[in-house]
Amino acid sequence: MRKNQASLNLSQYSFYLICSYPLFIVLSFKGMIGAAFLIAQVFLLFLAKPSTELKGWWAPLLLSLPFLFYPISLTYSSDFNEGYQYVERSILLILLPWLFYFNRSTLSALSVQKTMPFFSLVMGCLSLYGILSLLLNPTFNSALASQDAYYHIRTELESIIGLHPTYFSLLCSLAFLSLLFEMKKKRFDFSIALFKYFLLLILLTGLILASSKMILSGLFVTSMMVLGEGLKPKAILLRSVLALSIAAILVFSIRPLKERVSTLIVALTEKKVEQTNPDSIRKWIYNSSLEVISENLILGTGIGDAQKELNSKYEAKGYHLALKRNFNTHNQYLQLWLSVGLLPFLAFIASLIVQFLIALFLRNTLHIAFVVLFSMSFLTENILARQDGIFAYAFFSSFFLYSSWSINRAVVFINGRYLSQTLTGVQRFANEIVRHFQSINPSSIILSRDKNQASDVRSLSIPFVSLNGQIWEQFILPFYLKLLGSPLLINLGNSAPIFYGNSIISLHDMAFKVHPSWFSDRFQKWYNFMIPRISKSAVHILTVSEFSKGEISHHYSIPKNKISVLYNGQPSFTQETQFSPPSIHGDYALCVGSISERKNQLELIEAFLLIENPPFKLVLAGTLNPQIFKEQAEITTKINSSPHCILIEQPSDLELANLYHHAHFCIYLPIYEGFGIPVLESFAFQKPILLSDIPVFRELFEGYVLFYSLGNIDNLRDKLMEMYTHSVFWQVKVSKFDFSEKEFTYPSSAEKLTELIRALNSKGE
Numbered sequence: 001m002r003k004n005q006a007s008l009n010l011s012q013y014s015f016y017l018i019c020s021y022p023l024f025i026v027l028s029f030k031g032m033i034g035a036a037f038l039i040a041q042v043f044l045l046f047l048a049k050p051s052t053e054l055k056g057w058w059a060p061l062l063l064s065l066p067f068l069f070y071p072i073s074l075t076y077s078s079d080f081n082e083g084y085q086y087v088e089r090s091i092l093l094i095l096l097p098w099l100f101y102f103n104r105s106t107l108s109a110l111s112v113q114k115t116m117p118f119f120s121l122v123m124g125c126l127s128l129y130g131i132l133s134l135l136l137n138p139t140f141n142s143a144l145a146s147q148d149a150y151y152h153i154r155t156e157l158e159s160i161i162g163l164h165p166t167y168f169s170l171l172c173s174l175a176f177l178s179l180l181f182e183m184k185k186k187r188f189d190f191s192i193a194l195f196k197y198f199l200l201l202i203l204l205t206g207l208i209l210a211s212s213k214m215i216l217s218g219l220f221v222t223s224m225m226v227l228g229e230g231l232k233p234k235a236i237l238l239r240s241v242l243a244l245s246i247a248a249i250l251v252f253s254i255r256p257l258k259e260r261v262s263t264l265i266v267a268l269t270e271k272k273v274e275q276t277n278p279d280s281i282r283k284w285i286y287n288s289s290l291e292v293i294s295e296n297l298i299l300g301t302g303i304g305d306a307q308k309e310l311n312s313k314y315e316a317k318g319y320h321l322a323l324k325r326n327f328n329t330h331n332q333y334l335q336l337w338l339s340v341g342l343l344p345f346l347a348f349i350a351s352l353i354v355q356f357l358i359a360l361f362l363r364n365t366l367h368i369a370f371v372v373l374f375s376m377s378f379l380t381e382n383i384l385a386r387q388d389g390i391f392a393y394a395f396f397s398s399f400f401l402y403s404s405w406s407i408n409r410a411v412v413f414i415n416g417r418y419l420s421q422t423l424t425g426v427q428r429f430a431n432e433i434v435r436h437f438q439s440i441n442p443s444s445i446i447l448s449r450d451k452n453q454a455s456d457v458r459s460l461s462i463p464f465v466s467l468n469g470q471i472w473e474q475f476i477l478p479f480y481l482k483l484l485g486s487p488l489l490i491n492l493g494n495s496a497p498i499f500y501g502n503s504i505i506s507l508h509d510m511a512f513k514v515h516p517s518w519f520s521d522r523f524q525k526w527y528n529f530m531i532p533r534i535s536k537s538a539v540h541i542l543t544v545s546e547f548s549k550g551e552i553s554h555h556y557s558i559p560k561n562k563i564s565v566l567y568n569g570q571p572s573f574t575q576e577t578q579f580s581p582p583s584i585h586g587d588y589a590l591c592v593g594s595i596s597e598r599k600n601q602l603e604l605i606e607a608f609l610l611i612e613n614p615p616f617k618l619v620l621a622g623t624l625n626p627q628i629f630k631e632q633a634e635i636t637t638k639i640n641s642s643p644h645c646i647l648i649e650q651p652s653d654l655e656l657a658n659l660y661h662h663a664h665f666c667i668y669l670p671i672y673e674g675f676g677i678p679v680l681e682s683f684a685f686q687k688p689i690l691l692s693d694i695p696v697f698r699e700l701f702e703g704y705v706l707f708y709s710l711g712n713i714d715n716l717r718d719k720l721m722e723m724y725t726h727s728v729f730w731q732v733k734v735s736k737f738d739f740s741e742k743e744f745t746y747p748s749s750a751e752k753l754t755e756l757i758r759a760l761n762s763k764g765e
């Protein structure tokens with residue numbers, strides 16, 4: 001315990017350390033801060049005992065992949081020394097995503113709550129120092145009076161604080177957003193609130209003095225995101241209009257800002273390039289960058305030769321100022337493509353999109369703001385060319401991502417595909433288990449492909465797209481979960497995503513394997529492809545009886561300690577106490593189950609028809625599903641051939657309760673079964689039941705039911721009459737059945753599932 005706390009403390013102090021780097025004006029000191037932070041993270045690898053689970057490894061790979069091409073490109077760079085210096089500066093971009101990944105147990109929402117206010121305070125102090133230094137500097141007034149006031153102020157500010165105005169603006173904007181986010185989430189007493197408003201004002205003043213247009217634009221957009229969280233569209237629109245009005249007043253009343261806007265308008269409206277206008281010069285830069293890219297489309301120039309190739313274009317085109325000042329691409333996206341090629345460029349775009357989706361799916365507004373702010377700033381600056389930008393992006397990109405993932409460490413997600421499927425025994429099991437599981441684990445979340453579900457269900461639907469259930473389950477669901485850090489997924493519907501390992505699956509039986517002829521070709525082929533794969537990759541398997549446990553273990557060579565039995569229980573609809581008059585007159589025997597060869601209704605009907613002048617009717621209630629069980633024309637023809645046989649398709653729970661209540665006795669004769677929910681339903685209504693003599697029924701219900709020998713129609717006919725004649729005797733047997741004693745209750749099974757998850761979590765820690 002002490003070691004864990006020491007890990008958390010060291011981790012947090014290292015965050016404070018890296019966030020304080022802007023205060024160290026001298027570049028060499030900043031380098032020392034970066035090295036110290038890196039050493040602390042490496043030390044944590046040994047102190048914190050990283051998890052051996054590699055779920056989510058794709059995230060650090062994606063974050064570091066664009067920059068892994070820097071050292072690779074040295075192999076085809078003619079200027080190795082220049083390239084090596086670039087690689088050396090960028091080492092945090094390569095290493096930090098992996099260090100944070102292995103140390104992710106030390107990152108949490110609490111880390112953000114502690115770190116970001118500290119960072120805001122650091123940037124507030126730096127901004128205040130810069131502002132006071134400018135005011136006390138006699139050159140400040142003369143700079144204000146000059147024609148290019150913004151240029152002189154930015155230059156003076158950079159010399160004071162040791163940060164290029166772009167990086168200073170970027171860091172101030174992030175600090176500003178962090179303060180906004182914190183103030184929106186919490187209530188403070190007057191003195192603290194006053195201090196935070198003062199800090200916001202200082203940061204905003206610093207941003208105005210630095211006057212970086214794109215970053216100020218990004219700050220406006222992201223501030224609206226933070227302030228608009230949880231508001232209705234009308235309120236967001238009104239606030240946006242108000243903010244735009246204030247921004248316009250500031251632009252036209254503050255001379256440096258007005259000058260910056262003027263230079264941008266001139267650059268956009270005039271074709272020629274003005275060498276005194278930095279926005280205009282970008283035309284040279286972008287044009288030259290695109291030409292170099294077109295000549296080195298796939299691999300780029302190599303990181304060591306990027307600037308040399310760009311300078312050669314400047315020289316050939318007569319862009320002497322750009323050549324003299326060694327202007328880089330002033331666009332991070334172009335810089336990556338130009339220097340190391342198309343693949344790193346696409347990987348970088350993908351990394352930003354993924355970070356945005358992670359933040360969006362986790363509803364983390366501050367994380368969203370970070371991604372948008374940096375993505376916009378990358379459009380006009382090569383942010384990752386200098387140490388300051390590298391420190392900021394390398395740290396905060398990994399910091400926000402893994403702290404966001406920590407939110408889901410204790411959250412269990414449930415595959416809600418069963419909600420949109422026809423209700424059979426599998427779906428009833430899932431419904432009942434989930435209902436009781438959520439009462440024990442209120443933080444669990446059901447994921448569904450359908451909209452307009454209950455409040456405890458999160459919809460993963462795609463606007464204007466109707467998704468097939470399998471496509472949703474195999475692609476949309478695992479993609480979403482991987483973005484959330486691969487949390488535990490419970491699948492209770494006999495299927496699961498193939499390419500998602502951190503899951504618990506349920507398999508009710510091996511009928512598709514033992515009797516493939518019962519199922520449609522498409523269903524049987526899919527299950528024979530899917531089930532072995534999800535069984536192998538799942539962390540645990542659930543089933544409903546010891547018989548099924550043995551079947552699963554036998555067919556897929558799975559250790560029995562990887563399989564747990566969760567019994568079915570008394571369905572909630574059986575607790576119905578208000579019944580309408582019987583819909584079927586006279587005595588009848590009720591058989592509930594999907595209409596299929598597996599449930600053996602054909603043999604039942606044939607045996608029933610052998611009874612001369614039957615004293616009772618035969619009622620079959622169930623679902624015809626040709627997509628799974630083929631066409632059942634022979635069964636339906638037999639049913640229609642007798643006035644004593646009645647088929648009720650897809651009865652509602654209310655209709656089913658009424659049918660059970662008025663039935664004389666029940667029948668359930670499957671050839672193969674994993675459990676047999678209709679047996680528990682008949683017990684719940686105190687109805688005697690005739691069952692097929694198969695191993696699972698002997699295991700679960702022997703002593704309470706009447707058995708018949710499978711395949712013996714004469715025996716079945718006799719047993720039907722015996723059950724009708726002696727129903728009172730068997731009813732007494734059924735009345736002695738104790739659901740709780742047998743652990744045939746859904747609350748008990750939900751509790752077992754909860755304990756299983758706790759054990760798996762403690763094992764993985």
